Amino acid sequence: MVKKLFLRKKLQADFVEIDEEHHGLKRHLGWLQLIVIGIGAIIGAGIFVITGTAAALYSGPAVVLSFVVASIICVFAGLCYAELSSLIPIAGGSYSYSYVALGELPAWIIGWSLTGQYLFSASTVASGWSGYLASLLNDWGIQIPHQFGGAPLHYEIGMGWSLTGAYLNLPAVILVLLIGFTMFLGIKAAARLTNVMVVIKLATIALFIIIGIPHIDTANWTPFIPPNLGHFGDFGVSGIFRAAGLVFFAYLGFDTVSTLAQDTKNPAKDLPRGILGSLVICTLAYIVVSAILTGIVSYKILNVADPIAVALNAMGPHYFWVVTIVKIAILAGLASVVLVQLLGQTRIFLAIGRDGLLPKTFAKIHSKLRTPVTATLVTTIIAMILTGIFPVEILGQLVSMLTLFIFSIVCLGVWVLRKTHPEFERPFKVPFVPWIPLAGIVCCVAQMTMLPLVTWVQILSWLIVGFIIYFTFSIKNSKIRIEHTAAEDD
Numbered sequence: 001m002v003k004k005l006f007l008r009k010k011l012q013a014d015f016v017e018i019d020e021e022h023h024g025l026k027r028h029l030g031w032l033q034l035i036v037i038g039i040g041a042i043i044g045a046g047i048f049v050i051t052g053t054a055a056a057l058y059s060g061p062a063v064v065l066s067f068v069v070a071s072i073i074c075v076f077a078g079l080c081y082a083e084l085s086s087l088i089p090i091a092g093g094s095y096s097y098s099y100v101a102l103g104e105l106p107a108w109i110i111g112w113s114l115t116g117q118y119l120f121s122a123s124t125v126a127s128g129w130s131g132y133l134a135s136l137l138n139d140w141g142i143q144i145p146h147q148f149g150g151a152p153l154h155y156e157i158g159m160g161w162s163l164t165g166a167y168l169n170l171p172a173v174i175l176v177l178l179i180g181f182t183m184f185l186g187i188k189a190a191a192r193l194t195n196v197m198v199v200i201k202l203a204t205i206a207l208f209i210i211i212g213i214p215h216i217d218t219a220n221w222t223p224f225i226p227p228n229l230g231h232f233g234d235f236g237v238s239g240i241f242r243a244a245g246l247v248f249f250a251y252l253g254f255d256t257v258s259t260l261a262q263d264t265k266n267p268a269k270d271l272p273r274g275i276l277g278s279l280v281i282c283t284l285a286y287i288v289v290s291a292i293l294t295g296i297v298s299y300k301i302l303n304v305a306d307p308i309a310v311a312l313n314a315m316g317p318h319y320f321w322v323v324t325i326v327k328i329a330i331l332a333g334l335a336s337v338v339l340v341q342l343l344g345q346t347r348i349f350l351a352i353g354r355d356g357l358l359p360k361t362f363a364k365i366h367s368k369l370r371t372p373v374t375a376t377l378v379t380t381i382i383a384m385i386l387t388g389i390f391p392v393e394i395l396g397q398l399v400s401m402l403t404l405f406i407f408s409i410v411c412l413g414v415w416v417l418r419k420t421h422p423e424f425e426r427p428f429k430v431p432f433v434p435w436i437p438l439a440g441i442v443c444c445v446a447q448m449t450m451l452p453l454v455t456w457v458q459i460l461s462w463l464i465v466g467f468i469i470y471f472t473f474s475i476k477n478s479k480i481r482i483e484h485t486a487a488e489d490d
Contacts, residue, residue: 006103007480009096011088011421031270031277033191034257038278040194041256041340043201043285048330049128050250050396051290052307055299058233059243060226063299064291066243067250071283073447074251076440077407078279079430080414081255082272086427087417089267092351093255093344094410099355101413101420104481108474110409111352112466116459117402118345119379121252122338123386124395126172127151128306129334130387133171135306136327139320144171151391172387179339180380183346184371194336201333204326205285208308209292211322215315216295226299233450245450248400250286254279255406256344263347272428342379349375356479357470397455398462404444405459411440 029037055063084097092099095114099107134144148170152163182193228236257274264270293302296311304310308330312323350372353362361374386395414430415437430436475481 004481004484005105007478007484008101008103009099009480011100011417011424029191029260029264029270030266031273033195034260034264034270034274035277035281036195036198037191037260037340038254038257038274039202039281040198040336041344042251042254042278042282043198043205043333043337047205047250047286047289048132048308048334049125049306050247051286051293052302052304052310053396054243054246055290055294055307056301056303057243058235058239058246060224060235060239060299061221061291061294062225062240063243063247063294064287065225065240066247067283067286067290069241069244070248070251070447071279071286073248073404073407073440073443074254074279074283076436076443077410078254078275080407080411080437080440082275082428083414083426083430084410084417085257085271085275086268087424089264089271090351092348094406094413095348095351097413098409101416102409104357104478105470106409108352108357108470109463109466110406111348111357112463112469113402113406114348115345116462117252117399117406118256118341118348119383119386120395120402121399122176122341122345122383123172123390124399125334125337125341126175126383126387127169127391127395129175129331129338130169130172131304131306132309132327132330132334135309136324136331139324139327151389153390168388170388173384175335175338176342176380176383176387179335179342180376180383182339183343183376183380184366184373185369194339197332197336197339200329201336202285204329204333205289207322207329208312208326209288211315211319212292212296212311216292218295220295220298233452238450241447241450245400245404245447246397247286248403248447251279251282252341252399252403254282255403255410256340260344260347268427338383342383345379345383346372346375349379354479356477356482357474359473359477397451398458401448401451401455401459402462404448408441408444411437411444 051063054066055061059066081094084094084101088097088100090096092111093114095107095111098110130149134149137144146165147167150164150166151169152166225237225240226235228234228238232238233242254275257271257278260271293307293311297314301310306327309323309327312319312326315322349358349362350365352358353360353364353375359374362372362378363375364373365371366373415434417424418433
């Protein structure tokens with residue numbers, strides 16, 4: 001019984017998708033489009049929302065160092081993703097990698113963690129999008145009613161949950177609904193929309209850097225590392241690492257590229273390029289923007305849903321036109337993140353449904369649009385509920401925890417497959433194995449310990465729900481289990 005929990009897919013079994021012409025997804029994406037999609041997923045709430053929260057609550061101007069710490073972890077994980085995506089170029093990303101390297105139960109744990117990661121991440125970004133929309137409309141003298149402009153729930157460490165008086169974050173819900181419809185139209189439509197949004201997003205960041213540099217007041221960088229307030233993570237050196245755990249959320253996205261293997265023309269070569277290329281570009285952007293942001297205004301006033309807007313408003317009324325343009329562009333950029341994250345989630349549901357761990361309807365592909373119908377519908381509905389009710393802070397920390405957990409398993413997968421299947425050709429190879437995968441595991445686990453206790457409670461609660469689903473449904477309907485049992489009977 002225990003042994004069956006770790007049944008593994010054959011390494012080469014899924015390299016060719018079965019009956020792709022009639023039931024598979026369309027392969028439209030090349031390496032450049034994957035880099036664009038990666039940037040579209042990475043540059044979003046992290047740079048436009050989470051940066052301000054991390055600086056205000058944990059690290060001050062040293063949030064720059066927090067991004068550096070988080071990027072080091074991402075380099076280790078990114079190298080491991082690149083090898084696995086070239087070795088196992090199939091839909092499902094780290095879920096599929098774990099199924100091959102570690103077995104069914106670990107794969108389910110990763111798949112369920114990915115589900116939380118993408119859904120909570122998209123909901124967090126959609127909440128940030130709503131905050132920027134409210135800020136833009138307020139500049140034009142239009143106010144969204146409080147009852148429909150924010151989450152009805154709020155969480156504060158040490159104080160617990162409370163009600164805000166709002167009923168629903170309606171703008172965020174509408175955004176998710178529109179993006180769900182775009183995903184239903186197909187990967188080509190989603191990719192084109194992402195391309196446009198990424199161009200707008202990068203132009204916006206360049207504009208912020210150009211107009212922001214002259215307004216930097218170096219006094220805002222002093223002290224660069226604010227003194228610790230007496231508790232671990234409340235500024236000081238420990239605050240840098242606590243903030244790194246939060247801004248790690250900002251790097252979520254390069255792993256989304258790995259879920260699009262079945263949408264990619266040459267996944268073995270294009271996926272590693274897309275993963276590493278998007279990671280390098282976004283890391284540089286984060287470091288520069290966070291330095292300029294904390295130089296324009298004091299980090300103490302950045303714990304808001306729209307920190308970039310705060311910095312822009314601080315430049316003076318004569319920059320109103322720039323503020324308007326930048327806020328509109330930020331809205332487009334954040335929308336692209338929601339799109340890519342939810343798109344990645346539909347592919348996770350698709351892969352899990354094909355393996356029988358979720359109802360087979362999740363694997364259903366529309367005959368004309370070639371999109372996963374049920375996966376898209378369920379993803380959209382759940383994301384609408386999450387983004388309408390829960391606050392950005394609590395979702396952001398949970399996403400960081402889930403991401404670190406998933407990355408550690410991916411690093412372990414590289415190490416395991418190097419031992420169990422050294423004979424297979426790897427178009428991309430991680431150097432210095434096992435040291436780089438081991439460093440990735442240690443860094444991820446260490447960073448997880450920096451997050452608040454409540455986040456550990458949340459991830460354990462999410463995993464418990466996953467175990468209930470697995471042992472009540474998945475274990476009875478697993479495709480690989482059914483095939484294994486049939487083979488034993490024969």
